[in-house]
Amino acid sequence: MVFQLRTKSPDEWKAVTSAISTLVDEATFEATVDGVSFRGMDPSHVALIDIFWPNSAFDRYECDKLIKFGVRIDEFSKLIKRAEKKDSIEIDITDDSMLQMKIFNGYKKEYKMRLIESISSSTPLPKLTFNSKIILSTTAFDRILSDVQVLSEYVTIETRPKNIRFLGKGDSGEADILLDSESEGLEELICNEESKSTYSIDYLLKIIKAVGGSGGAISAEYSSKMPLRLEFKVANIGRIHFYLAPRVQD
Amino acid sequence: MSEKPNVISSINKYQEIKKRLESKFNEQLRKRMFIIQKKVVDGSSPPSVFVGQEGYPKVRVGPMIPAQHGNTAIMDLPEKWKGLSLEEIANYRFSLIRGISTIKIENVTGKYIETLQEMVMSKRAIESEMQFDDLIIENQKNFHGGLNMEHSPFGPSAYIKSFTIANPSIDKRIENMFYEKDIISTDAIMNLYKNNIEISRISKVFSLGMLGKNKNRKLVPTRWSISAIDDIISKNLLRIISSLPSVDTICAFKYNHLANYYSIILLPSDRWEFEMIESWHDQDKTKNNNNPFNSHLNYVIVSDYENEKKIVHSPKIAGAFFAARLAITEYFSKMKRKAAVLIFREIHPDYLMPLGVWQIREGIRAALKENKKEFENFKDASMYALEDMLVPKESWIKTSKIYDLFKNQTRITEFLG
DSSP states (O other): OOEEEEESSSHHHHHHHHHHHTTOSEEEEEEOSSEEEEEEEOTTSSEEEEEEEEGGGSSEEEEOSOEEEEEEHHHHHHHHTTSOTTOEEEEEEOTTSEEEEEEESSSEEEEEEEOBOOOOSOOOOOOOOOSEEEEEEHHHHHHHHHHHHTTOSEEEEEEOSSEEEEEEEOSSOEEEEEEETTSTTEEEEEESSOEEEEEEHHHHHHHHHHHGGGOSEEEEEEOTTSOEEEEEOOTTOSEEEEEEOOBOOO | OOOOHHHHHHHHHHHHHHHHHHHHHHHHHHHHHHHHHTTEEEEEEOSOEEEOOTTTTEEEEEEEEESOOSOOGGGGOGGGOTTOOHHHHHHHHHTEEEEEEEEETTOOOSHHHHHHHHHHTBSSOEEEEEEEEEEEEEOOSSTTTTOOSSSOOOOOEEEEEEEEEOOOOBOHHHHHHHHOOSSOHHHHHHHHHHTTOOHHHHHHHHHTTOSSOGGGOOOOOHHHHHHHHHHHHHHHHHHHHTTSOBOSSEEEEEEEETTEEEEEEEEOOSSOOEEEEEEEEOHHHHTTOSOTTTOSSSEEEEEEEEOSSOOOSOOTTTHHHHHHHHHHHHHHHHHTOBOEEEEEEEEOTTOOSOOOTHHHHHHHHHHHHSOOEEESSHHHHHHHHHTTOSSOHHHHHHHOHHHHHHHTBOOGGGGOO
């Protein structure tokens, strides 16, 4: 078995682990010749994360066949956090089910961590077509959701060709936030068909706070009463997709 | 609306038990009063103590002693009451005569309190004797008076002149915490809990100001002490539970005893969400109705909810909330799992007197030991949970915060195409 991953900095690993940690405690990564991927849902199956990290993004990537490795996310990210921004990180899997992490800095740090049993079943992706797409800066997205959260646990996103509204309704009142092409933070608005759908703010804010810091803008795509897909642009990582199932009224 | 057959038999049973209970209560009361008038009661205390809340911070504290000898432990050990009828439990409780003496809550030393403390450390029922003052007697006029939801009922009370006990055989586990005066009460409580001391005993020990840092020790009214113990232990268990994985499937449990019907739904969730909804029949509205089970309009329904931010106000369902939370967190720490929890409790009119929150704690503990049923979706689980309830399903569902949170939330798996 040949398996070795090396990155120039811990940032990508940090983004990946903190994204995953918003949904699950244990994660099974899958590595192939092409790259490393993760896919998993939270226990209530409301959200799904789909990550693909291509081999080209690594400083060194050696993997000759499919390898699955399971980690406890909090333990794994504790080790990652011991690396500073400019440290390179190397990860190997040893034959005795241990993950070996080397952090290169002024001196060489080496950790070994026991792997956990990996999950064999794979999570399929929902089949979706998106009628609306918006791209918002992380800061704007975070702020808008926090604005709505003051009054409501859910946000209704209403996209029209010229503008987009974020609505919230709680026991004590209502929130209404309107953005158009002039608004700060709104980088793109595409509306093929008017779309209106409601999502849990808690899930959205958790993932945005976890990953947002590593990237610039977030793209959000959805259709009426269908799941929302967030795409985080993180340098070097091919894909971080976050799917969130909508709330519907009877 | 047609009546369910089991409802009709419940009504007959209800009237019958009510009559029997009342006459038994009056008969017991006469007997006890006769004993009290002799100004002395000697018997084996289970051991049992009671701290009233009236007059706080000057409270009325004392032992409870039945006029009988031998192994009376059962009379004050709710953990052993599973399977007993309401009448049997009430009879145990009515036999306990309560001695009282007014003491400031800070006074946790002195011969009287120390004797009580020694008594509750006893491993088994203990021979005791109390002599009464000049016949200042208090009693419940009928069994609806002087009762509340948290603690169990008891017989008449009288002011104590003197009180003595035989030499007790002390439970070391409790004694160790009693003499451990440098740790906070939470740690002492958790120590007793982990050492398998029954919840009812921990709350007795706590009510006599026997736990925690020396300077903080004080008497705690029994009623508050019971809920404080349920609250403290379950909060501590929750800290460990929060890092456990969630259950994988929606499941439900049911149990009923003492005219209380419990249904519990566990939902996969990473967050702590806990809701308990209770319904009971409104006494005022049922007064003019011969059949208290019949009308759909005669019930009250209330809910209490908390998430990771623990409940801050007093729950509307009072100590029941904490007793239920204790049973649930205990289950999760044993199963090494967590979940969002929705509990339904329907109290039927033949629950003729509140017996104390132990019956909620034990009811839910028992439910979680019964058959677990798994479900594909929340709707089916709710149908199952509510099928035996007299109060209509829609009313429960309309009241539930968790139902709203989960029911309207779709799942990714519904969109796999």
